[in-house]
Amino acid sequence: DVKVTQSSRYLVKRTGEKVFLECVQDMDHENMFWYRQDPGLGLRLIYFSYDVKMKEKGDIPEGYSVSREKKERFSLILESASTNQTSMYLCASRRSGGGYTFGSGTRLTVV
């Protein structure tokens, strides 16, 4: 059963902390994506990657960075967490031209 795995379902972090959200896929997909989901706003694209060591900004990259050192792993980094980054974070992957497979999400609370 193919999978996108996000390392944590729930996280609570303090303002100013550096936060790492990890995502791993086992489908050998080229493309990986990070979205945040907020009520009434749907999914907004933060960053995506078309290949190893490649990254592209999405619609709301401010306050975030990403790392893709290996094909199967795409990490989202909050350099200095703020309360407005409290959200549900969803990782997805896809083979080029194919549909998306989503992880179960990480609900991050910044206090």
Place this chain on the structure above:
Amino acid sequence: GEDVEQSLFLSVREGDSSVINCTYTDSSSTYLYWYKQEPGAGLQLLTYIFSNMDMKQDQRLTVLLNKKDKHLSLRIADTQTGDSAIYFCAESRNDMRFGAGTRLTVKP
């Protein structure tokens, strides 16, 4: 403005049909998708339609695409309480653009 628009809420009675509507802006979209999100879970692909089709049926699901009006709909026949979820419409170009999601509530 929004690339993909959906109404936020829909409530139906068990056994009725549900119709969730979506409008999009990019006429070059090659695929249009419907995803379902159950509480506490990620998004699960329900169905998709290629942009040169106008209808696709899959068991209780019917997708209608009006490319001229850039309007997509998802009809769920004989809606069950297990269909209660948030439904996202999405269009695909190089990346995927999602609507805000329609929360479907099914009342017994």
